Amino acid sequence: MSISVEANKGELAPEEQKRLKADLHRSLRRNKIRASMLVAPLVIFIIVTFVAPIGNMLYRSVDDPLVSDFMPQTTAALEGWDEQQLPDEAIYAALAQDIIEGRKAKTIGKAAKRLNYEKSGMRSLIMGTSRKHKKIQAPYKESLVDIKKGWGDLDNWKVIKRLGASVTASYYINAFDMETSPEGEVSFVDPKEQIYLKLFWRTIWMSMLITGMTVLLGYPVSYLLASLPMKTANVLMILVLLPFWTSLLVRTSSWIAMLQAQGILNDLLVWFGIIADEARIQMIYNAIGTVVAMTHILLPFMILPLYSVMKTVPPSYLRAARSLGATPWTAFWQVYLPQTVPGISAGAILVFILSIGYYITPALVGGQSGQFIGNLIAYHMQGSLNWGLAAALGVMLLVLVLGIYGVYNRVVGTNSVKLG
Amino acid sequence: MAVPSYAGPLERTWYYTFRFLCAAIFIFLIAPILVIVPLSFNAEPYFSFTQGMLTLDPDAYSLRWYEEFLTSDRWLESIKNSVIIAFFSTILSAALGTLAALGLNRSELPFKGVIMGLLISPMIVPLIIAAAGMFFFYSKLGIAQSYIGLILAHTALGTPFVVITVTATLSGFDHTLIKAGASLGATPTYTFFKVTMPLIMTGVISGALFAMMTSFDEVIVAIFIAGVEQRTIPLQMWSGIREQISPTILAVATILITFSIIMLSTVEILRRRSDRIRGIS
Incomplete structure (x- = not known):
């Protein structure tokens, strides 16, 4: 089509040329739209039923809301913590609140389970504390450490703080057979334990x-x-x-x-x-x-x-x-x-x-x-x-x-x- | 490929060895299918040939596993489910796939490579990944453990076959026919149904059959997103093989083999017909 426009160039008035060009463009665009309209239903269908689920999985592999969702006060309080020494009384109080409320809502187990994937022993630490919830009282620091010695362990707190972030690389670290030390350093596990x-x-x-x-x-x-x-x-x-x-x-x-x-x-x-x-x-x-x-x-x-x-x-x-x-x-x-x-x-x-x-x-x-x-x-x-x-x-x-x-x-x- | 007359003894030996080798590979290909058919008539609840079967004792053969298959509620239910899901997903795949193939065949379509890659992706991505993703996503939408969820999933898995077969049929399509139709005063819709459709019909049908087989044979997605109500034949077979292995599975397998022979012949006939129309052979 463009060739015929070129060939007739000499005989056409400029406005005529312009009109022809516009017509050509319009018709090309219409064809393009028509072709796209034919493909569109399947493209949309595949995106919704197939690509979106896979994208959702991609997101899920870094998404880690359990701890921040079910221990909200602790994770919020831990944000300012310097990881150098045991947290102060305010953070222990937040933890006590989370455990007592989480016990009522029956959600604390989920957070405990998630923490346990990262460091074994965390589950029994949290669930054990929750079982003895009646003993929890102010001053919280003292009473919690009294119930479970684990609350006096710096490493356990570091794990909670790390998992409190809602985006995590921990699943990938796990999937690559690596582990995170309490100091946050990532290293490969013993080759014998590689899975x-x-x-x-x-x-x-x-x-x-x-x-x-x-x-x-x-x-x-x-x-x-x-x-x-x-x-x-x-x-x-x-x-x-x-x-x-x-x-x-x-x-x-x-x-x-x-x-x-x-x-x-x-x-x-x-x-x-x-x-x-x-x-x-x-x-x-x-x-x-x-x-x-x-x-x-x-x-x-x-x-x-x-x-x-x-x-x-x-x-x-x-x-x-x-x-x-x-x-x-x-x-x-x-x-x-x-x-x-x-x-x-x-x-x-x-x-x-x-x-x-x-x-x-x-x-x-x-x-x-x-x-x-x-x-x-x-x-x-x-x-x-x-x-x-x-x-x-x-x-x-x-x-x-x-x-x-x-x-x-x-x-x-x-x-x-x-x-x- | 006969032995040429000038071949020496060494070459002759090689020729027969080669034939023998190929025969062995063909046996490897077909043996599992040949073995399953007689075993499904076994009178004993075993997966192997009994003494009686080998001596062709009629008492060693029976139809009991077929009877069990046809009288079991679970199996009958699974047939019903498979037929419902395959029916709807085949129709959906055929319609969506054919439309897309028509669009892909137009030279004006932008981003053709990307679109083709996207549409083929359900064939490339490992099913276990697709199934896991669908499990999360469909649960969130509330369509996991429902017929709709399975139908949508199977449709997505079936469309690449339709796109590929119809695109192949269209590659030999003479576009002047559409222009001829238009110049004779036919509307685009009329031309489509009277000119295009009959010519690409073979591609559409064989693509649809592929899609149907995909749905009929699909088990991984079903494992993840089918509820108890939606147990399909492959899902029932899967749990059968894992839990209590009984020759009922072999009876089902034999029926499925018969089914695939019918399918294979249909697709083959269609392919020849399409080749003939397009003047390839």
Whole structure:
């Protein structure tokens, strides 16, 4: 359109030109608005139902209102405290008020529980004091220390002051296997006591193993499918697509049936006399179970992109290499493989991203040694109810996945995501 | 891919080894599905083949687990819930996803990359994170433990599939057809329903089927935000596998496998039809 305006320039009056330009702009803008209107409903929907919940979790991982909400007077009074020596009588009085009121409202337990995540013993200190609330009297300092010696401990006060701030890094400190000393210094815990970092490494390591397995198993199959005539390939493709379409839970439960001690694989091994009946191999409820089942579940995600890339490699290249004197191995290694690298990387990153966030399969067949970081997030969501820590771990996992996805986008591009 | 006539013995051996290897991998892919079907007819409450089953004794086979499935209130309730939730979330995903794909296909749309990334995100973000976030947020809104909450969540998870399949169908779409319709006096709405819709229908339906399967198979979000009233089939299976493992689960699994075969065939037929219309094959 702009070209025709340019071409007619000489014949049009200036005001005419201006009008045309304005018209063009208006029509372009209208098209832009129309296109945006089509996308808007879904964009809004995804933001409200999907992005906002995740953003809320992000907030929850640093939000820590329990202590400041349920011990308001103490936290307010502690603001001016210098942390050098035990607080003065006024602060003890505020604490006594908070405990007595919190006991009536049945909220003091929540603050106590939160404090206990940070320093064990805090819960019994507060709950013990609250149980003996009748003994609390002025002068409060003396009477509180009398009820529980812990109130004479400077460190306990520091913990209360630190958690009194409503924004906290403590969940992240926890999630990175670090601890805060009473002096407020952050350091890594003893490597033997590491939980989360260890689990992160294990998740990454096992995901890499699973990705490697899918490359190893997916490559030959994709090559076969790509080189067979279309008709045969389509029939064999069903063997790839059927598992792909089958419920995750169905596949996981059938791996239980296959791998358990009284399962089919062990039965076969015993029947063939390879192992003795009492020496059945433990193949499930451990890391092996997770790797086998997840390799099976994720294999189609490797085969499909690999296959579509291999389809585009002309078979004549291999023949040409051979006719020029290359051995089969050289022809494959120097000519074929380099051309399939985009497929390998697309499939590998896809499998890795999917694998790293897995929860269901490790939970059902992983036992102790086959757990992923997702399982721990679920545990803190439902078991220990330490939601802040669950949120912090979730955010760490999310950052990891989005980082890898960014790489994926660079390598493959979103537009080439295809299904089936 | 036959052995070329000039191949030496080494190459011949490799060729057959390779075939054997591929056969083994195909067996690995399909074995879990093949194993589950006969096991679901087991007369004993075990997850393994009994002596009688191996000797094909008819008494070793029975339909008792199917009977248990079809007479159990909990399972029937879960079927009802799954159907309700999948139905509404599929329709919602299909409608929202198709609209968005139509917009994404227009060259005038600003920030296309960002929008595409946002719309695809439910497919990328690990489900456990989405589920945890939804649990907090939906509880705050008061729609956790309700059908609406689950339907909205499943819709969000299903839309990327619709967006992707419809965008793919539209990539081969001839835009002069719309202009032709307009020049012949049709209103935009009329052109949409008479020209655009029939051409992208295959993409819409296969996207919708993907969305439906997603909802039908989704368990993580359900674990977090479904109440007792909203137990879906996967949720029931999940607790079944964790608590008392009974072959009823295998019967359900077999039914689900049959279901996925139907789905797979439908999607495949649609894909071929769409390729034919767009003149790809």
